[in-house]
Amino acid sequence: MYSTVSVSSSSAVSSPAQSSNLHVMRGAFSILQMQSALKGLANRCIQPGAMDDLNFFLSRPQLRKKTPSLLSLSRNIQADAPDATVLLYEHHIAGRGTGIFATDDTTGRRTLVSRPSQRTLFALSACRHLLKRGAQCVLISFRHEEVAINTALGEQVLEDSRYSCRWASREREIAGYLPFEATLDMTLAKLGARTRNHLRYYRRRAENQLGCVFVPEVKISREDFIELNRISAYPVSDETAGWRYDSLGYMKAPLFCGLRDRDGRWLSLMGGRYYDCNFEMHWQINRTDMPEYSLATVMRAFHIEHEVQRGTRRMYVEGGTTHSMSHAFVPEKSTDLIVMRQSPIARMIPGMVKRFLPPENMLLQVLEDEAMSWHTVKRM
Structure with missing residues (x-):
């Protein structure tokens, strides 16, 4: 089933997002209807190629057990002129949604598109919106220009009267590309x-x-x-x-x-x-x-x-490479932001993920990273 939902953003943080609308599109068909607008947004945000060839990425066989969800922020009431977007996938077990949303792109190049100065705020706002809709866990990997996500900002954006949650983030250095x-x-x-x-x-x-x-x-x-x-x-x-x-x-x-x-x-x-x-x-x-x-x-x-x-100009390798030439790749940074609802179901997620997902899965790696520093946000 495909659906589009529009809600007004209520973030208390002073930003252009205050008067914007957050739209949610579920399913490949609905997302592909926005292909042209998404490509235009990526070019405006100096992320060319990030939203190209969506039909390829959305058609992969491994996505049969996931539902793609696109969250877009727009100053207009319509979703066809977005100012920011994040593409996530909800995991399924036995054909049912789990409330576990995660990126499929560990490099962060194709997950979140927005102006650099707004990426952290939008990532946190997207997590908050999904939690309000019942999500149990959200993982977003994206390009972040700061050293780390500000703790005060995270607590301020994620605070809500409908849930308690805990969140953490980490910065990774990846082999980005080989320059020609x-x-x-x-x-x-x-x-x-x-x-x-x-x-x-x-x-x-x-x-x-x-x-x-x-x-x-x-x-x-x-x-x-x-x-x-x-x-x-x-x-x-x-x-x-x-x-x-x-x-x-x-x-x-x-x-x-x-x-x-x-x-x-x-x-x-x-x-x-x-x-x-x-x-x-x-x-x-x-x-x-x-x-x-x-x-x-x-x-x-x-x-x-x-x-x-x-x-x-550049050579990228989807999923990385073990070839020795990878040592010459220009290093880039990727940020992993994970938010977990404080609920009995969410407490079961680490065990579920370990049982159903392969060792190389990013969500499993984040949950098992003992160096992550977690922050708790109580219900308002």
Whole structure:
């Protein structure tokens, strides 16, 4: 079921949000109706690409157990001209909503969009609104320019007569992006000597022994794509592989490149998207029966050269990368804000999350972080 709800903001903090309306849209269909307005907001807030390709992000198979919810703040009574937005997902258990809302983007680049000076206030206001509507737990990861969230501000915004809660926040440093320079040599100079040597060595070896060539725009059937995934180093389910293939058609500027040998066999494929002169890598498929050729490294070597030649400025990796080149990525900050209702149900959430979510899930990691300093906000 899709719904749109509009309420007036009642934050006591002096800000432009005082006279604004907070709108809530649930479900992918409702959110996608705002795609154009959301992209415009992201550009105005110097967060280009943050709200592009929503059809891709909202269609992922793992979201079947979650309901996307978009909270938008607007000075107008209508929601079609937002001044700030936050995109969260409500977790389901046995097909029912749990009241647990969390981001799906650990980098914070695609979660909250607003002017930098208003991000903390809007994140806290969004948490307060969801708690008023019955939420038990809210986790928002976003880009925050301050050292830490001000405790007094958090208590002031979250205070309400309808609930008691506790909240905490933390700052994380993440590997943000690899900057591309005007030439390949200048770009590779940012990498460690060992990484540079590996990129060059494995590329030459693949070219000499396999007749390897780079294909910037791959043409492959869906069936062959799924079959290559099955024999790859880290295969996903056929359903997810099929979605990866289909979702390239959802994007405005998809990235789909690959490597072939002299016999025409596909050795490696890479998928992602372009936006604002940057590219974001979403996945890479490498044959598992040729480990001595380090195909992942060969692909990176060819692809970096290709992107430098086309004038790409930055390389992002969705979900991060364990490749050694990550040490050359420009570090960025991400803030995790978590708010928990003081209720019997909320006290059960850490155990529920540990049972149902994988270890790499951000909500589980935040709840198990013993360094978090929690603050209590009593009912007014």
